[in-house]
Amino acid sequence: MQQDLFLQQDEGLCGYNRSNSPNFDAVKIQVSRDAVLFKAALKSIAPHILQGIERISGANPFRHRTTPGGQRMSASMTNCGSFGWITDTSGYRYSDAEPETGLPWPTMPADWYCWANQFSDLAGFGVLNPDACLINRYASGTGMGLHQDRDEKDLSAPIVSFSLGAPVLFRWGGFNRQESVCEFLLEHGDVLVWGGADRMRFHGVKKLQRYQHPLTGPYRYNLTFRRSQ
Numbered sequence: 668m669q670q671d672l673f674l675q676q677d678e679g680l681c682g683y684n685r686s687n688s689p690n691f692d693a694v695k696i697q698v699s700r701d702a703v704l705f706k707a708a709l710k711s712i713a714p715h716i717l718q719g720i721e722r723i724s725g726a727n728p729f730r731h732r733t734t735p736g737g738q739r740m741s742a743s744m745t746n747c748g749s750f751g752w753i754t755d756t757s758g759y760r761y762s763d764a765e766p767e768t769g770l771p772w773p774t775m776p777a778d779w780y781c782w783a784n785q786f787s788d789l790a791g792f793g794v795l796n797p798d799a800c801l802i803n804r805y806a807s808g809t810g811m812g813l814h815q816d817r818d819e820k821d822l823s824a825p826i827v828s829f830s831l832g833a834p835v836l837f838r839w840g841g842f843n844r845q846e847s848v849c850e851f852l853l854e855h856g857d858v859l860v861w862g863g864a865d866r867m868r869f870h871g872v873k874k875l876q877r878y879q880h881p882l883t884g885p886y887r888y889n890l891t892f893r894r895s896q
C-alpha cells in the first residue's frame with residue numbers, strides 16, 4: 668500500500684525524467700550492513716536545494732539550540748515539515764512548532780520529500796514518508812558529537828541524510844559510545860541512508876575545516892529526513 672502511494676507521488680510530483688532530479692544511478696557504497704552512501708547524487712540539483720534552504724531559513728532562521736545539559740550546540744539548526752527536532756533544557760524532542768515563535772515549521776518541499784523516499788527505497792528500506800527535515804548548518808570549527816537518533820517514535824524507519832557544501836569527516840560508531848569509530852568523508856551532493864541493523868549506531872561529524880565552497884562559502888549544510896511520529 669505504501670509502495671502504491673509512493674509510485675503515485677513519484678509520477679505526480681517528483682518528475683524523475685526531468686533534468687532537475689538527483690542522480691539515482693550515482694556510485695553506491697555499502698558503508699556497513701544497512702548503511703548506503705550515494706556519492707555526489709545531488710550535485711546537479713544542489714543550487715535548487717540551497718534555494719529551498721534559503722526560503723526555509725528566511726521564514727524560520729537558523730538557531731543555536733541548547734542541550735538538556737545547558738550547552739550551546741555549535742551547529743545552527745532549522746526545520747521544515749510537520750515536525751521539527753528541537754532541544755533545550757527540557758530535553759530532546761520533536762515539536763510541531765518553533766518554540767521561539769510558536770509558529771508551525773515551513774512546509775517540506777514536495778520534491779525533497781519525494782527524493783528522500785526514493786533514496787530510502789534505493790537503499791533497501793522502502794518508502795520513508797518523512798514528516799520532519801532537520802537542517803544543520805556548520806561553520807568552520809563546528810561539528811557534532813557522537814550520538815544516536817532516538818527521539819523518533821518508530822525506530823524502524825531509516826534516516827536519509829543530504830550533504831551540501833564543505834566536506835566533513837563523518838564518524839560512524841557502534842551501538843555504545845565505547846565501540847570503535849570509523850570515519851569517512853561526506854562531500855557536496857552525497858546522500859547517506861542508514862536504517863535496519865545500523866539504525867541505532869552512534870554517529871557524528873568532526874569539526875569542519877576552513878574551506879571555501881563555490882555554492883555555500885565556508886558552510887556545510889546537512890538535511891536529515893526523518894519519520895518522527
Ligand SMILES: O=C(O)CCC(=O)C(=O)O
Pocket residue numbers: 801803811816828830837853870871872889891
Ligand atoms: O551533519 C551530519 O552529517 C550528521 C547530522 C546528524 O547526525 C544529526 O543531525 O543527527
